[in-house]
Amino acid sequence: MARPIWHGAINFGLVTVPVDMFGATEDHTVSFRQFERGTSDRIRYKRVNERTGDEVAYGDIVKGAEVGDGEYVIIEPEELDQIAPGRSRTIDISSFVALEEIDPIHFQKTYWLAPAKEEYGKAYGLLLQAMRKTGRAGIANFVMRGKEYLTAVRAGDDDLLLLTTLLFAEDLRDPAKELKSLPEITPARGRELDMAVTLIDSMTDDWTPEDYEDTYARRVEKLIEDKKAGREVVAEDAPAHPTKVVDLFEALSKSVESRKRRRSDTPSKRAAAKPSVDLSNLTKAELDKMARELDVKGRSKMTRDQLQDAVATASTSAQAS
Amino acid sequence: MPTTPERRCPECVAAVAHCHGTLIQAAAPECTDTTCADLDIALHPLVINLADLTPVRSRSVA
């Protein structure tokens, strides 16, 4: 079982709910270790005193800030705590915003907030349901490990509050300062723009993250397995180079055509979503996936039972049409 | 209870998940602790930027 990475409380008006914070995401890619070529010797990092060369223990490492001319001010963690008393123990919701208002450029990492004890479940549940009902996210600041975080707290599908850390506005770079030049956008020609919009329409789909797989990580795993088994590693053919675009309109209309052909070859999602299983045996996540395929509106706010009813109704009407 | 560093570590005292390694922030972040299971910055009280690790003399002027 995962250990919380932070204990504290969430403040919502005068209501305080003690919570534990857990990481909600993880990296699935193959993590490589480093070796010196030709040996089986691992590369290690050592934190040493620059002058003596001696290794320094974790508890003896303090932070220093340069104040110019090679001079440093040493800051102890307690001193950081003292400048923002209480901030490292509470997540204070200062306002609520519609989640769609936040540009994804701000999103960093997401955590679960769970009630610290069963007895806090009632207040926790109330906050969760109120957020779900309004579809709004609470904006909150809090301090963790000597760093202030701007966060959005919202109701997740698993009946847990989700906290997503956000970049501050000052963390966003100004492209005019960073890029050599900004693209010059000339107004697109009518029929080209129409055709490009048609292509986008023909490729428009529901967002189903399960449909996307890290095929590169799978290849890396296969490469490792093959090498371990002493099998020959065969280079794969590089994908064909795209044909040179001469006429933008022609390229677009060809793309729309091939898209249409592909659509008519595959059975529609509606037909594929016909439930042949007993819905009462399915988990909330499985029902949610079916609801998505059946275009059930408002599914993110439904309970498991409501989802089951909605899927049953929607699949009956899909079969009838 | 260990007598040295851990005793002074507030995270160890609070029994929250954290790492005693230094997280090296880069495009592909790394941790000085080879057993580090999660490179989340929130788990690392000590963080350093890869650029700050480069010795001054080898930094190119170009």
Ligand SMILES: [Zn+2]
């Ligand atoms: Zn510790």
Ligand SMILES: [Zn+2]
């Ligand atoms: Zn680490």
